[in-house]
Amino acid sequence: MSRTVLVLNSGSSSVKFQLVQPDSGVSLADGTIERIGEDASAARLVVGDREVTRDNRVPDHEAALRLAFDLFDEAGAELGSVGLVAVGHRVVHGGPDLYQPTVIDDAVVRRIEELAPMAPLHNPPAVLGIAVARKVLPDLPHVAVFDTAFFHDLPPAAATYAIDRDLAGQWHIRRYGFHGTSHQYVSEQAAAYLGAPLESLSQIVLHLGNGASASAILGGRPVDTSMGLTPMEGLVMGTRSGDIDPGVLVYLWRTADMGVEEIETMLNKRAGVRGLGGEIDFRVLHQRIAGGDEEARLAYDVYIHRLRKYIGAYLALLGTTDVITFTAGVGENDASVRRDALSGLAPLGIELDEHLNDSPAKTARRISADASPTTVLVVPTNEELAIARACVQVI
CATH class of the missing domain: 3.30.420.40 (ATPase, nucleotide binding domain)
Incomplete structure (x- = not known):
């Protein structure tokens, strides 16, 4: 059976989730829950030719993640039967130390929580997504992939703010950059397209x-x-x-x-x-x-x-x-x-x-x-x- 990874992307007002075969690049299932916390939310999961939708209000990200797992069950895509080898979590801010893809343990979760002031719309829902997923799928490795990773080695002139040097060093203030996973992937795909x-x-x-x-x-x-x-x-x-x-x-x-x-x-x-x-x-x-x-x-x-x-x-x-x-x-x-x-x-x-x-x-x-x-x-x-x-x- 081909290896499969469940990828969870908990954004500021949405949760995206996919079952992906990394070797072939094939997506087995693709789901989105949008407008979380608004009066009308929208949930959708596509598995092959089958589509499951919900339009009831989703109050917060924890409810959204639980709904995502319910949708898999409703669509007949049992997560235990698709060759899952890991759960990948998009995490927006990794601070100065977390920039490589990292297997998640309690210490990593605490560090992501501590960085919430730097990404208040994103790190808290990521932490919730990690917590729910670790409860539902406790026997799989969970891996954090950080939005800041691609930009970790920005040239100093681009990464440095013109503020008090000692203050910036004490509080790890620099330009980290985000959407790095997307920028790296797209730049590589552009090169491939151009040959x-x-x-x-x-x-x-x-x-x-x-x-x-x-x-x-x-x-x-x-x-x-x-x-x-x-x-x-x-x-x-x-x-x-x-x-x-x-x-x-x-x-x-x-x-x-x-x-x-x-x-x-x-x-x-x-x-x-x-x-x-x-x-x-x-x-x-x-x-x-x-x-x-x-x-x-x-x-x-x-x-x-x-x-x-x-x-x-x-x-x-x-x-x-x-x-x-x-x-x-x-x-x-x-x-x-x-x-x-x-x-x-x-x-x-x-x-x-x-x-x-x-x-x-x-x-x-x-x-x-x-x-x-x-x-x-x-x-x-x-x-x-x-x-x-x-x-x-x-x-």
């Missing part, structure tokens, strides 16, 4: 989902990324602000009498596209813009403006860029975002083919014009496969 050695390419990868990040990659190694100490820095995101003047936080604390937790909640959950336009679903946002909604238009324009700034910065940092790749939910599916992010950049060697860009295809594909010196790709990310392969390397 070029990874070591020969300069790349910009744009991971655009509810969380969003950009990276500049030279010869397969990252030289910069948009997220920092926490997943709040950088691009405008679904509910997170991205870059913001730190003086704004002091001003809100001193003048608006807002507490630290209140400010943190606002920056994580009531900022970004939702904070400006009241919506995180770009399909709805486009509909509202078409109807003349000025708040939706401003939210979209701010999102695109910030994205173009990072693309420009990384073009300057790399000097020459062989390939720009869009990935994740928005990057893979929103042709308007891709077009607006790169419009007017033909003098810099970047030109889209509008017909290719508008294609609804779901596979890796080129969307740049034939004459464009820089190739532009859409490459679906597959963090679950990358996590599964990391797990079997460890065990």
Whole structure:
């Protein structure tokens, strides 16, 4: 029987789970529970030709994980009969010490919990997912794969904040970067698509989902990324602000009498596209813009403006860029975002083919014009496969 890994990805408002055969890359089952904690949640599991769905409210991540295991039973995919060899857990923040794929024990769980202030939307649900999975599947090795791993060796000039050196050292303050599993996987897939050695390419990868990040990659190694100490820095995101003047936080604390937790909640959950336009679903946002909604238009324009700034910065940092790749939910599916992010950049060697860009295809594909010196790709990310392969390397 082929080896199989159950991969759990507990995000800020969703849980994704897959049964993956790391050797072949085949996904045996694929499930998602979305809108956790909102009035209407949505759960879906596909096993072969069978699909199981639920639309009842899921109050928190623990309930979501228990529902995921119920869905497997309902779909007839008994986890004890599929050759499971490990459970892989996506963990967003590993701090300065946890960056290699790591077999989970109680000490590792405690360390992930301690790092929650650096990733308050992500590490706590990951810990819950680990706890539930270890109870349900106690005889399997559980492996943590860290979002920060790919960026662990960022050049010092990119990783270092210009603050008091001793203070930064005492509290391990540096730019860690996130979505590393996706950036590494997509950059490798882009090289494979082009039939070029990874070591020969300069790349910009744009991971655009509810969380969003950009990276500049030279010869397969990252030289910069948009997220920092926490997943709040950088691009405008679904509910997170991205870059913001730190003086704004002091001003809100001193003048608006807002507490630290209140400010943190606002920056994580009531900022970004939702904070400006009241919506995180770009399909709805486009509909509202078409109807003349000025708040939706401003939210979209701010999102695109910030994205173009990072693309420009990384073009300057790399000097020459062989390939720009869009990935994740928005990057893979929103042709308007891709077009607006790169419009007017033909003098810099970047030109889209509008017909290719508008294609609804779901596979890796080129969307740049034939004459464009820089190739532009859409490459679906597959963090679950990358996590599964990391797990079997460890065990």
